[in-house]
Amino acid sequence: MNALHLNDFSLTAREAIAEARETVAGLHAELQRNDLVAWTAGNVSARVDLPQEAAQAAAEAAGQASGDVSGLFVIKPSGVSYDELEPGNMVVCTLDGVKIDDDTSIGLSPSSDTAAHAYVYRHMPHVGGVVHTHSSYATSWAARGESIPCVLTMMADEFGGDIPIGPFALIGDDSIGRGIVETLEASRSKAVLMDRHGPFTIGADARQAVKAAVLCEEVARTVHFARAYGDPQRIDQDQIDALYARYQNVYGQKDHA
Numbered sequence: 001m002n003a004l005h006l007n008d009f010s011l012t013a014r015e016a017i018a019e020a021r022e023t024v025a026g027l028h029a030e031l032q033r034n035d036l037v038a039w040t041a042g043n044v045s046a047r048v049d050l051p052q053e054a055a056q057a058a059a060e061a062a063g064q065a066s067g068d069v070s071g072l073f074v075i076k077p078s079g080v081s082y083d084e085l086e087p088g089n090m091v092v093c094t095l096d097g098v099k100i101d102d103d104t105s106i107g108l109s110p111s112s113d114t115a116a117h118a119y120v121y122r123h124m125p126h127v128g129g130v131v132h133t134h135s136s137y138a139t140s141w142a143a144r145g146e147s148i149p150c151v152l153t154m155m156a157d158e159f160g161g162d163i164p165i166g167p168f169a170l171i172g173d174d175s176i177g178r179g180i181v182e183t184l185e186a187s188r189s190k191a192v193l194m195d196r197h198g199p200f201t202i203g204a205d206a207r208q209a210v211k212a213a214v215l216c217e218e219v220a221r222t223v224h225f226a227r228a229y230g231d232p233q234r235i236d237q238d239q240i241d242a243l244y245a246r247y248q249n250v251y252g253q254k255d256h257a
């Protein structure tokens with residue numbers, strides 16, 4: 001555990017951490033509601049942006065000048081039933097993936113995918129939320145090492161093209177995170193199917209990352225059946241680009257100035 005304690009942070013920072021804990025705890029229910037997880041096999045995290053001075057002050061208060069205290073993220077505790085998840089047991093980590101003294105029980109370890117989430121936050125500054133599931137249809141494409149071809153307008157809308165396959169990597173160090181970042185940096189997709197493991201999704205915030213996980217499973221299922229009974233054709237790239245631009249910039253309720 002890190003020497004940092006919640007009390008080392010300013011009131012403003014502690015309020016931001018508390019808000020992130022509420023959000024992340026609530027979003028795990030969305031994974032269940034959308035049938036994306038069996039047992040505890042999935043996790044959601046959210047970045048907590050801190051003003052640099054707040055992060056530095058906390059580090060100095062903890063007598064810690066080293067380590068990445070430029071921000072924090074909140075992630076679920078490993079292996080805890082979704083029925084027991086609540087804001088108070090959401091684990092707070094530095095961007096190095098190290099738990100701070102966050103008033104959860106000392107014994108509560110962060111998700112086993114914490115290193116992967118942390119790597120994404122360190123290397124993709126625009127990402128505010130990360131989700132990992134083993135949802136059945138997306139994971140069956142991962143098991144085959146096959147990317148999902150962009151044969152649906154919904155895929156063009158949300159993923160801007162195919163949903164790519166990432167490399168096979170073992171859990172426990174930066175390998176998975178590195179594979180996620182390398183794959184997503186080469187694509188517009190918000191989802192990557194890690195080979196023989198399962199989907200990881202990103203978003204500007206945690207709710208957008210959960211949406212990407214829901215839509216990833218939805219299109220994985222639809223294309224699975226389309227391929228079983230036919231030969232669906234990939235949408236032309238210029239049409240994918242037009243669909244993606246509309247959906248990302250026009251769809252829904254935009255703030256009308």
Ligand SMILES: O=C(CO)[C@@H](O)[C@@H](O)COP(=O)(O)O
Pocket residue numbers: 040041042043076077078079080110111112113132171
């Ligand atoms: O696949 C694995 C472990 O192999 C994890 O993603 C999954 O079980 C969720 O683990 P956590 O409960 O988040 O530690």
